[in-house]
Amino acid sequence: MKQQVLLYCFLAFYLLLGQSATPVLAQSIVTIPIESKDYALVLQTDSDQRLGITHFGKRLNNAAEYAGIKAMYKRDDNNVGINNNAYTPSGTWSLVEPALQIIHADGNTSTELRYVSHRKEVLANQVTQTSVVLRDPVYATEVTLYFKVYPQNNVFEQWTEIKNAEKGNIRLGKYASANLYFMGSDYYLRHYHGTWAGEMKPEETRLPFGIHTLDSKLGARANLFQPPTFMLSFDQPATENTGKVLLANLAWSGNFKIDFEMDPYHNLRLIAGINPHASEYHLAAGQSFKTPALIYAYGENGIGEVSRNLHSWARNFRILDGNGSRLTLLNNWEATYFDFDEKKLVGLFAGAKKLGVDLFLLDDGWFGNKYPRNGDVAGLGDWQENVKKLPHGIGYLVEEATKAGVKFGIWVEPEMVNPKSELYEKHPDWVIRQPERPEHYYRNQLVLDLSNPEVQDFVFGILDKLFTQNPNIAFIKWDCNAVIYNAHSAYLEKQKMPQTHLYVDYVNGLYSVLERLRKKYPIVPMMLCSGGGGRVDYGSLKYFTEFWVSDNTDPLERIFQQWEYSYYYPAITHCAHITDWSKVGIKFRTDVAMMGKMGYDIVVDQLKPEELEFSQQAIKNYQSISDMIWHGDLYRLVSPWQNPIASSMFVSPQKDRAIVFNYVVSNRYENSFSTAPIKLQGLDPQKKYRLSELNLFPGTRSSINTTAVYSGDFLMTVGFNPNLSLRRTSVLMEVAEVK
Numbered sequence: 001m002k003q004q005v006l007l008y009c010f011l012a013f014y015l016l017l018g019q020s021a022t023p024v025l026a027q028s029i030v031t032i033p034i035e036s037k038d039y040a041l042v043l044q045t046d047s048d049q050r051l052g053i054t055h056f057g058k059r060l061n062n063a064a065e066y067a068g069i070k071a072m073y074k075r076d077d078n079n080v081g082i083n084n085n086a087y088t089p090s091g092t093w094s095l096v097e098p099a100l101q102i103i104h105a106d107g108n109t110s111t112e113l114r115y116v117s118h119r120k121e122v123l124a125n126q127v128t129q130t131s132v133v134l135r136d137p138v139y140a141t142e143v144t145l146y147f148k149v150y151p152q153n154n155v156f157e158q159w160t161e162i163k164n165a166e167k168g169n170i171r172l173g174k175y176a177s178a179n180l181y182f183m184g185s186d187y188y189l190r191h192y193h194g195t196w197a198g199e200m201k202p203e204e205t206r207l208p209f210g211i212h213t214l215d216s217k218l219g220a221r222a223n224l225f226q227p228p229t230f231m232l233s234f235d236q237p238a239t240e241n242t243g244k245v246l247l248a249n250l251a252w253s254g255n256f257k258i259d260f261e262m263d264p265y266h267n268l269r270l271i272a273g274i275n276p277h278a279s280e281y282h283l284a285a286g287q288s289f290k291t292p293a294l295i296y297a298y299g300e301n302g303i304g305e306v307s308r309n310l311h312s313w314a315r316n317f318r319i320l321d322g323n324g325s326r327l328t329l330l331n332n333w334e335a336t337y338f339d340f341d342e343k344k345l346v347g348l349f350a351g352a353k354k355l356g357v358d359l360f361l362l363d364d365g366w367f368g369n370k371y372p373r374n375g376d377v378a379g380l381g382d383w384q385e386n387v388k389k390l391p392h393g394i395g396y397l398v399e400e401a402t403k404a405g406v407k408f409g410i411w412v413e414p415e416m417v418n419p420k421s422e423l424y425e426k427h428p429d430w431v432i433r434q435p436e437r438p439e440h441y442y443r444n445q446l447v448l449d450l451s452n453p454e455v456q457d458f459v460f461g462i463l464d465k466l467f468t469q470n471p472n473i474a475f476i477k478w479d480c481n482a483v484i485y486n487a488h489s490a491y492l493e494k495q496k497m498p499q500t501h502l503y504v505d506y507v508n509g510l511y512s513v514l515e516r517l518r519k520k521y522p523i524v525p526m527m528l529c530s531g532g533g534g535r536v537d538y539g540s541l542k543y544f545t546e547f548w549v550s551d552n553t554d555p556l557e558r559i560f561q562q563w564e565y566s567y568y569y570p571a572i573t574h575c576a577h578i579t580d581w582s583k584v585g586i587k588f589r590t591d592v593a594m595m596g597k598m599g600y601d602i603v604v605d606q607l608k609p610e611e612l613e614f615s616q617q618a619i620k621n622y623q624s625i626s627d628m629i630w631h632g633d634l635y636r637l638v639s640p641w642q643n644p645i646a647s648s649m650f651v652s653p654q655k656d657r658a659i660v661f662n663y664v665v666s667n668r669y670e671n672s673f674s675t676a677p678i679k680l681q682g683l684d685p686q687k688k689y690r691l692s693e694l695n696l697f698p699g700t701r702s703s704i705n706t707t708a709v710y711s712g713d714f715l716m717t718v719g720f721n722p723n724l725s726l727r728r729t730s731v732l733m734e735v736a737e738v739k
């Protein structure tokens, strides 16, 4: 009632002043605009000092007018509480999905949050950070909401800190990172499902009333079936160049839960964070809990722009060495699997050199003696070189690789263990398992208990020893192949800590190892792998330079997978290898791998002479265009989902060069797959360009006239026809400015 009176007073006042005047609000109402270059998230207190979200969308020219937004909506409802709460507590007036659930020190389950204060800081690079302190009027619990804004990229990073200022332990039942509220007419969610070798399968859902949830309870390798990554379109599904759209990722490499709840006003509540499943977290008096961040990029001009902004943010602020270069490599996994020895490997180094890549990457199978790692059934955890396969150790391999003229990198899977290993025999208490129950394996292995500092030391020690003994190791592939079954920690039990901390402490333990590693070895490139793309997020990419998209290296499949990943992660992070997984010609395989961070997984000596010649030239071509792929702007031109062809292009920041990838993605017969030109994007309409074809297979000729000159205007309005056909299933074109 009090609320309504206040609202009417405000409305009368506002109308008196006229709509164009700056509205004046009662003293107690606090409005907090959180603005990026083009957009704003607006928080406002109500008369009870509860904090709500009143706006998410375009920013206003006059910030003073944000205060008047709420009065334009009629959505107060005594029965259901206030749906737009900026961090919804539970146990009192709010009956919707909460962001926060606390059992207080005295056992009480009710929480109420009131605005206390806020602060805005300007950090380096125009980044701003707004923090808002909320407190329970009855209990001393304090919640601080953080909003970090990267204004140029229209990217928001949001997390929460919960402080126990009570006298005894409190228990957190739910502790979301972010609680957002959107006002729209309809919401379309693009979310993903998948499995091993089938990552990032999209599904677009028009969100229904009720709650739609994305979640994982897998512990490690948490994204195997579903990643914490999504695209939300407002009003209607966004296209590349039209529509309001938000691209988001929860920066957390463990269990997550993301709820989309439509309220009775058709507004959408988004609550994202660590999955509360089996994860009640206890805080002793004085302790705080910091949630991971939800990262989101927003825009109203289609997916392409938002995605480019997110890429640019990721390269500048998140991915390790995001603006640097990457190493091309030859990996032996698909070439040898576990079947290799020193001699065979040294032979492969010569192949790497012949091919022209920068580095040789030794994969799984190099370790274990009592239980040699000759298959995935034994040896994991025993990180000593297998003396039979590698009698002279890793040091010798590094030396031989250097002699052959390539760098050397190595595979590890340090978080896991085979029960058939010395590690397991010595330290069964380091393994996540229910002591009273039969063990259950995923890929014949179990997960080490990273909540235990001793295990953290062990995992750090594996890498530290490799680097200390072989300072020239130039690359690490960090794998993680199992989910957590039978979640139980002997360490937490010994410490008399709750078992429900395990899922959270596991991930924080992993991050603390990676933090320590990066302090000591800040620049060594590291590939994030998880039996393919089973653990990719912006929490882990802080420590990694790139990630393994999928074990599925079929180029046709990769076009689709890389397309979906490309919305969220820049191409510099997409490890894409040319392998023998598919029997499609090497040109097609190579052209697809070039769209990401290119590598090989083949036996070079088995290439036919013309295939070798083609590949050697392709690597040179890649070197000449990789700057655009790694640091340029991506434009998705033709989607493989709706068309028999796919096309994407990368444009240099100066718009003087671009590279266009075109593929046929259908097996059906068509006279031509290029009945119409493909409209290019991102060029300068005033500039003149010439087009040429790259990666021609020896003996073939291009149908593209390299002497013709086109304006950027022509190429973007009319387009260009790459002449795709069943004989030209992949066409890679370079666009170069004519000065």
Ligand code: GLA
Pocket: 333, 363, 364, 376, 411, 479, 481, 529, 530, 531, 532, 548, 551
């Ligand atoms: C996982 C990785 C592969 C390879 C194998 C080795 O499946 O995704 O690339 O490293 O492990 O066992």
